[in-house]
Amino acid sequence: MAYVWHWDVVFQYKEALLKGFLTTIELSLLTIFFGTLLGLVFAFLKKIEHPLIKYPTIGLLETLRALPILVIFIWLYYVIPVFGILISGYSAAFIGLTLSLAAFSSETIRSGIESIPKGQYESAISLGYSKIQAMVRIVLPQAYKRILPNLMGLYIHQIKNTALASVIAVGELLHTANIIISATYRPLELYTAIAVLYLIIIFPIVLLSFYIEKKLGVGVKQL
Amino acid sequence: MKNAIEIEKLDKYFGEKKVLDSLNFTIKKGEVTCLIGPSGCGKTTLLRTLALLEEFDSGMIKYLDQTITVDSPDIYIKKVRSEIGIVFQDFNLWTHKTVIENITGPLMLIKKYSKSKSEKNARLLLEKVNLLEKENDYPDFLSGGQQQRAAIARTLALEPKIILLDEITSSLDPELVKGVLTLIRKLAQEGRTMVLVSHHMSLVNEIADNIIYLEKGKIIEKGNISTISQNPKIKRFLEAF
Numbered sequence: 001m002a003y004v005w006h007w008d009v010v011f012q013y014k015e016a017l018l019k020g021f022l023t024t025i026e027l028s029l030l031t032i033f034f035g036t037l038l039g040l041v042f043a044f045l046k047k048i049e050h051p052l053i054k055y056p057t058i059g060l061l062e063t064l065r066a067l068p069i070l071v072i073f074i075w076l077y078y079v080i081p082v083f084g085i086l087i088s089g090y091s092a093a094f095i096g097l098t099l100s101l102a103a104f105s106s107e108t109i110r111s112g113i114e115s116i117p118k119g120q121y122e123s124a125i126s127l128g129y130s131k132i133q134a135m136v137r138i139v140l141p142q143a144y145k146r147i148l149p150n151l152m153g154l155y156i157h158q159i160k161n162t163a164l165a166s167v168i169a170v171g172e173l174l175h176t177a178n179i180i181i182s183a184t185y186r187p188l189e190l191y192t193a194i195a196v197l198y199l200i201i202i203f204p205i206v207l208l209s210f211y212i213e214k215k216l217g218v219g220v221k222q223l
Numbered sequence: 224m225k226n227a228i229e230i231e232k233l234d235k236y237f238g239e240k241k242v243l244d245s246l247n248f249t250i251k252k253g254e255v256t257c258l259i260g261p262s263g264c265g266k267t268t269l270l271r272t273l274a275l276l277e278e279f280d281s282g283m284i285k286y287l288d289q290t291i292t293v294d295s296p297d298i299y300i301k302k303v304r305s306e307i308g309i310v311f312q313d314f315n316l317w318t319h320k321t322v323i324e325n326i327t328g329p330l331m332l333i334k335k336y337s338k339s340k341s342e343k344n345a346r347l348l349l350e351k352v353n354l355l356e357k358e359n360d361y362p363d364f365l366s367g368g369q370q371q372r373a374a375i376a377r378t379l380a381l382e383p384k385i386i387l388l389d390e391i392t393s394s395l396d397p398e399l400v401k402g403v404l405t406l407i408r409k410l411a412q413e414g415r416t417m418v419l420v421s422h423h424m425s426l427v428n429e430i431a432d433n434i435i436y437l438e439k440g441k442i443i444e445k446g447n448i449s450t451i452s453q454n455p456k457i458k459r460f461l462e463a464f
Contacts, residue, residue, distance in 0.1 A: 117315075119311055119313055120315060120317060120318070122311075122315065123309075123311060123315035123316075123317070123374075124317075125276065125304065126276060126304060126308070126309045127304075127305075127308075127333060127377070127381060128301060128304050128305035128329070128333040128381070129329070129332065129333070130301070133332065137328070138317055141319050142317070145319075
């Protein structure tokens, strides 16, 4: 017997789905912003030769890169309250996603910075630029052209990873769909609907990354 | 004549290896000094140390009125750097900026010039190095010779009291060398204090007031060409070019 689709369920719960959709976007944007910022900080901390800074940073980053995000979420959500600190699902997801993106983006940023020939930095220093001025005005504007396309890939993963927050009851798209399904028993319609909503978020970012890659060719000789 | 650079007992190590060995010499203001010697003798390391891009392990370098030792704070090092200009073998123009932006950037940041004053100065220099028509091009679209002339213009823009030139023709095809050498001759005629590392012996002969011959990080001879070529080892080295 052919499956009978009941799309009216999706429209019936459109307000709840919209709220979940907005929560997914909010969680994505916030964690992308803070994760990239923290990634930049980690990238510079890793470059500091002091053993008390360099090695703890590497240890933390490798731990974050090794652990599945789901494990980080669950650990934050269930273990932190043991130490007397109450943490909401949203906060646990925010911290977990931010730290995870920071760990991966720091490596992308570090390799982007190191791909810029040393002479670019040295020539700025020799002209009297401070180390920070040389980094901000000379190295980073060149490095971001190499960093950004890779970061865009990480951002797309980050948006998809927000769905894992459903496990700790964050009211994002997947969790919202699961709640509606438990009341309506229409999983196919709802999972299809949220798949479309994820595509609505991710497709513009894919297009943006194509545009950025094309745009960033300015000033670089095409071989 | 006043000294532009005085070096005393300068030592530098790379790991266990001593690459600059108890160097002593002075360079007078307005003099052109050439560093020569076989590959790996420490010429480029010495030049980079003079530019304070390399740390040294002992001794001192006095630039005009500022003495730099191993313990000198960053503020003194930055002050000296602003009075020295170095031109690199690989040009090191900033690839994300146009030719004119490469020159106006440091003028606005270091000299605190306005944009219009920086552009006016940059255009005068680009005219001097014969690159005015390339002011809006990105470095990657210039020939090696053009890039090197643009790099020299960028260095000159900050009016350095001492100019260091590190094998500036080594990365260039022979047909592009001529324009750069003409420019260096012009700078020498202007009475600028310059220290250059070069394998272009005809240029060295022509413009050097002083030549320092290095081997294994030590100064073997210093003086003018006729003095140093009395040393049979240096004579053989010079004859090889």
